[in-house]
Amino acid sequence: xxxxxxxxLHLAHTxxxxxxxxxxxxxxxxxINKEGITGIGEAAPNVRYDEDAVRTTQRLNECxxxxxxxxxxxxxxxxxxxxxTVTDQSCAKAAIDMAILDWAGxxxxxxxxxxxxxxxxxxxxxxxxxxIDSPENMQERVRENADMPIFKIKLGKENxxxxxxxxxxxTDHVIRVDANEGWHxxxxxLAQIKWLADKGVEFVEQPMPxxxxxxxxxxxxxxxLPLIADEAVKKTSDIIKLADAxxxxxxxxxxxxxxxxxxxxxxxxxxxxxxxxxxxxxxxxVAISAAAQIAPFVxxxxxxxxxxxxxxxxxxxxxxxxxxxxxxLPGLGVIAR
Numbered sequence: 223x224x225x226x227x228x229x230x231l232h233l234a235h236t237x238x239x240x241x242x243x244x245x246x247x248x249x250x251x252x253x254i255n256k257e258g259i260t261g262i263g264e265a266a267p268n269v270r271y272d273e274d275a276v277r278t279t280q281r282l283n284e285c286x287x288x289x290x291x292x293x294x295x296x297x298x299x300x301x302x303x304x305x306x307t308v309t310d311q312s313c314a315k316a317a318i319d320m321a322i323l324d325w326a327g328x329x330x331x332x333x334x335x336x337x338x339x340x341x342x343x344x345x346x347x348x349x350x351x352x353x354i355d356s357p358e359n360m361q362e363r364v365r366e367n368a369d370m371p372i373f374k375i376k377l378g379k380e381n382x383x384x385x386x387x388x389x390x391x392x393t394d395h396v397i398r399v400d401a402n403e404g405w406h407x408x409x410x411x412l413a414q415i416k417w418l419a420d421k422g423v424e425f426v427e428q429p430m431p432x433x434x435x436x437x438x439x440x441x442x443x444x445x446x447l448p449l450i451a452d453e454a455v456k457k458t459s460d461i462i463k464l465a466d467a468x469x470x471x472x473x474x475x476x477x478x479x480x481x482x483x484x485x486x487x488x489x490x491x492x493x494x495x496x497x498x499x500x501x502x503x504x505x506x507x508v509a510i511s512a513a514a515q516i517a518p519f520v521x522x523x524x525x526x527x528x529x530x531x532x533x534x535x536x537x538x539x540x541x542x543x544x545x546x547x548x549x550x551l552p553g554l555g556v557i558a559r
Contacts, residue, residue: 224286225253225364231506234532235363239352240378240404241270247504250314252282254289254321260303261265261294261325262556263317263533264354266476266527270453273311281307281314289322295329297322307335312456319480320442320512320554322424327553334481334515336554344518347376347544349398349524357381357388364392371544372396374427374524378404392405395438398522399510402452419446425522427499428452428470432552438467450499461494470497470521475513476505485531488519504525511538511554514546535559 232246250265266283267273288303300322308315320458327334329487335342335541349372351361364373375389378401389397399418405411411429418426425448430438432454442449448469455464456477464471471491478484498520500513505527518525528534530543538556547553 223255224283224289225255226279226282227251228279229535231504231534232532233504235353235359235530236355237504238432239376240289240354240402242474242503248279249504249506250275250282250317252317252321253326253471254294254533255326256289256294257329259325259328261323261328261388261521262508263320263322264506265311265514266312266315266503266505266509267311267313268476268503271312271456271477272330273313277316278314279312280309282318284308284461285314285318289318294322294325297326298482305479308479315477315479316509317390317474319474319482320509323512324422324553324556329507331552333550333555334512335409335548338485338516340516340518342518342548343547345514345546346521346523347371348398348526348541348546349522350526350529350544351524352376352389353399353530354379354385355481355520357385360385361388361392364389366392368394369543372398372402372424374398377401378536381416386418386423390421394422396424396425397422398424398524400452401429403428403431405429406431406434408434408441409436415441415445415447423447424467427451428454435463435467442469448497450497452501455487457483458490461487461490461496465494465496470498470499470500472499472524473520474501474503474511476503481512481516484513484516485519488516497521499524501525504530506531506534507536507538507558511536511556514548515554517546
């Protein structure tokens with residue numbers, strides 16, 4: 223049996239990036255109940271990818287018959303069926319993928335990271351994201367989270383340099399920058415990146431719009447900092463064409479359509495010599511814990527979507543001073559609060 227519900231997740235502070243602002247997110251949760259075991263998954267629809275809670279719910283319900291009829295332990299085969307069923311809402315695929323794997327882990331009595339043969343101690347430290355706000359408010363967010371060793375600063379507005387100057391006034395911790403496609407001129411982007419390099423920034427995520435591949439390739443040749451693709455990459459088939467324009471990719475389960483596709487992306491990115499970042503949308507501990515199961519595979523982690531919430535309804539993988547703290551619960555390791 224498959225149950226789907228939409229739940230409003232309130233943010234602790236208004237969340238602003240180069241494209242838009244939000245005070246809450248409507249995420250969709252799915253539960254698979256079978257053989258007395260319940261697997262849970264989460265979808266975080268994103269307007270950037272033409273997703274919404276209504277269509278996500280519809281696509282999840284369309285998977286009901288497959289879930290009822292098939293052996294959920296054959297999750298590799300199930301992925302192919304889900305891919306055929308859901309073609310326009312990647313976050314829905316992510317949710318059903320999580321729920322199936324959570325169910326399988328509970329059936330087998332093991333956390334997913336153990337099923338994949340991973341050592342959680344090898345997970346990189348996660349960054350903590352600071353959304354666009356007044357420089358003073360962004361400074362306050364940094365002070366409130368002073369125990370975090372890495373900050374990801376959202377840019378893409380007119381006062382980017384003022385923001386970074388303000389952040390550097392209150393922390394000497396590692397800074398990463400995400401422009402969210404906010405820079406539209408390659409010469410301007412290069413000047414910004416050169417300036418950011420002098421401020422000790424580690425890398426720049428999605429400096430230019432995803433469709434500006436030639437301009438980004440030009441930028442890569444000249445950039446003193448690594449460039450990480452985010453909006454430009456969703457699934458495995460996107461990776462090869464990005465190698466000339468980016469030094470690495472940001473994998474998010476909501477974009478890839480789940481953990482299994484993310485694993486495929488990791489292996490191909492490794493083969494092409496690209497760095498790998500594991501990121502998230504604004505998500506509860508369900509989706510964050512799902513992504514954390516494969517964090518030992520990657521170079522950089524940005525799994526903080528649940529830390530931005532005022533009311534996370536679940537508890538799973540937690541964070542202490544940037545370190546992901548795992549539990550031994552089977553599947554995703556998630557329980558309702």
